[in-house]
Amino acid sequence: MTQLTNSAPLRGEITIPGDKSISHRSVMFGALSKGTTEITNFLYGADCLSTIGCFRQMGIDIEQKEEGRLIVHGKGMRGLSAPGSHLDVGNSGTTTRLISGILSAQPFTSVLSGDDSLNSRPMGRIITPLTRMGAKIESIRGDGCAPLRIDGTNSLHGITYHSPVASAQVKSSILLAGLYADGVTSVTEPVLSRNHTELMLCKFGASVSTEISADASARISILPCQELYGQKIHVPGDISSAAYFIAAALLVPGSELLIKNVGTNPTRAGILKVCQDMGADITYVNETAEGGEQTADLLVRSSSLHGTVVEGRLIPTLIDEIPMIAVLAAFADGTTVIRDAAELKVKETDRIRTVTENLTRMGGDVTPTEDGMIIRGGKALHGTVINPYLDHRIAMAFSVAALASDGVTDILDSSCVDVSYPGFFASLKSLTV
Numbered sequence: 001m002t003q004l005t006n007s008a009p010l011r012g013e014i015t016i017p018g019d020k021s022i023s024h025r026s027v028m029f030g031a032l033s034k035g036t037t038e039i040t041n042f043l044y045g046a047d048c049l050s051t052i053g054c055f056r057q058m059g060i061d062i063e064q065k066e067e068g069r070l071i072v073h074g075k076g077m078r079g080l081s082a083p084g085s086h087l088d089v090g091n092s093g094t095t096t097r098l099i100s101g102i103l104s105a106q107p108f109t110s111v112l113s114g115d116d117s118l119n120s121r122p123m124g125r126i127i128t129p130l131t132r133m134g135a136k137i138e139s140i141r142g143d144g145c146a147p148l149r150i151d152g153t154n155s156l157h158g159i160t161y162h163s164p165v166a167s168a169q170v171k172s173s174i175l176l177a178g179l180y181a182d183g184v185t186s187v188t189e190p191v192l193s194r195n196h197t198e199l200m201l202c203k204f205g206a207s208v209s210t211e212i213s214a215d216a217s218a219r220i221s222i223l224p225c226q227e228l229y230g231q232k233i234h235v236p237g238d239i240s241s242a243a244y245f246i247a248a249a250l251l252v253p254g255s256e257l258l259i260k261n262v263g264t265n266p267t268r269a270g271i272l273k274v275c276q277d278m279g280a281d282i283t284y285v286n287e288t289a290e291g292g293e294q295t296a297d298l299l300v301r302s303s304s305l306h307g308t309v310v311e312g313r314l315i316p317t318l319i320d321e322i323p324m325i326a327v328l329a330a331f332a333d334g335t336t337v338i339r340d341a342a343e344l345k346v347k348e349t350d351r352i353r354t355v356t357e358n359l360t361r362m363g364g365d366v367t368p369t370e371d372g373m374i375i376r377g378g379k380a381l382h383g384t385v386i387n388p389y390l391d392h393r394i395a396m397a398f399s400v401a402a403l404a405s406d407g408v409t410d411i412l413d414s415s416c417v418d419v420s421y422p423g424f425f426a427s428l429k430s431l432t433v
C-alpha cells in the first residue's frame with residue numbers, strides 16, 4: 001500500500017522511462033534477427049521482463065545491462081527453439097498477442113499462460129485471423145482466452161484481414177505471422193492504431209507499407225521476409241507514463257515541470273491534444289525524431305481546466321491514458337464526455353468500472369456508459385482507499401488524483417505500478433517534497 005496526500009507544487013525536471021510498446025518490440029524483433037540488437041533506455045518493467053523471459057525460454061541470449069541497456073543476441077527468423085515449459089506472459093497483453101503471431105510459424109508447440117487478469121482477456125481477436133492464415137492456435141479452456149496452445153506450422157498464407165477494432169496488438173500479431181506467410185498479408189483497421197511495429201519492422205529490414213484512406217481507415221501490408229537484421233534502438237520515453245506527470249503538474253497549483261524525452265508519435269499523443277482542448281499550458285521544446293519516432297521535452301504549468309469531448313479517431317491514440325483523463329476531467333470545470341472507448345473493458349481491468357468505482361469513492365460525479373463515461377467536474381475530491389484491482393494505470397491515475405485532493409489516500413497493492421513504471425512512486429515523491 002502507498003499513502004499519499006495533498007501535494008506541494010511539482011517543480012524541476014523528470015526524465016520518463018522507456019516506452020513499453022517499443023521495448024517489447026525491440027526484444028521480439030531483435031530475437032528474430034541475424035546479429036545483435038543493442039537497446040538503450042529499455043523499460044525494465046514487469047511486462048517487458050515477461051517478454052524477455054519468453055524469448056530466453058526459447059533459447060535467446062539476452063543480456064540485461066545497467067541503466068536500461070539491453071543486448072539481444074538474435075538467432076534469425078528460424079532460430080527459436082522449443083520452450084521446455086509453458087511461456088509465462090504475466091500480465092502482458094502485448095506479449096501474448098504479438099508472440100502468438102510469431103509462434104504460429106515456429107516448428108514446435110508452445111503454450112502461453114499469464115496471470116488471472118491476462119487469462120481473462122479476449123484472445124479470439126487474434127485466434128480468428130491467425131487461424132485464417134493457417135495457424136493452429138486454440139484456447140485450451142475453450143473460452144477464447146489464454147492459456148493458448150499453438151502448434152506451429154510452416155505453411156501460413158497471406159490474407160487480408162479487416163480488423164473490427166483499432167488494435168495495435170491484433171495488427172502486430174497478424175503482421176508478424178505475415179513475415180512467414182506465402183504471400184502478401186494485409187490488415188485494415190478503422191483508424192490507424194499505434195504504428196511502432198510498422199516503423200520498427202521496416203528498420204529491421206522487412207517490407208511494410210501503410211495506406212490511409214479519406215475516412216481515416218488504414219491498410220497495412222507486409223511481404224514475406226527471409227531475414228531481419230539486428231539494429232541499435234534508442235527507446236523514447238513512454239508518453240503513457242509521462243501522462244501521470246503531465247496531469248500532476250496541471251492539477252497541483254503552482255507547478256512548473258519539464259518532462260524530458262517524451263515520445264510524441266502522433267498515433268500515441270492524443271493525450272496532449274485532449275489536455276490542450278481542456279485549456280492546459282504545455283509547451284513543446286527540443287522536438288526531435290529518430291527511426292520515425294518523434295520525441296519532445298514538455299514544459300507543463302498548472303492550469304485551470306475545462307471539460308471536453310473525447311471520442312472517435314482520437315480514442316486509439318490515448319486508450320491507455322483514459323483513466324488519467326477521467327481524473328483530469330473530475331478536476332475540470334464542466335462536463336467531459338468520453339465515448340467510442342468500449343476497448344477499456346478488456347484491458348487489465350474493465351477500466352470503465354474501475355475508474356467509475358474509484359472516482360466515485362473520492363467524491364467525483366461520474367456515470368459509466370457502454371463505451372465510456374460522463375464526468376461532471378468541479379466537485380472537491382477527498383482522500384479514500386483506492387482499489388486498483390492490480391491495474392497499474394488505475395493505481396497511477398488515482399495517485400495523481402490524491403495529490404490534488406483533501407485528506408489521505410491509500411493506494412492498495414500499489415506495487416502493481418511495476419508493470420509499466422517501476423520507479424513511479426520514487427519519482428513522484430522526489431518532485432513533490
Ligand SMILES: O=C(O)C1=C[C@@H](OP(=O)(O)O)[C@@H](O)[C@H](O)C1
Pocket residue numbers: 020021022093094166167168169170172194319320343
Ligand atoms: O501494441 C501495443 O503495444 C499496445 C496496444 C494497445 O492495446 P490494443 O492493441 O489492445 O488496443 C495498448 O492498450 C497496450 O497498452 C499496448
Ligand SMILES: C=C(OP(=O)(O)O)C(=O)O
Pocket residue numbers: 047091092093094095320347348393420
Ligand atoms: C493495456 C495495457 O497493456 P497490455 O495490453 O500489454 O497488457 C496497458 O499497459 O495499459
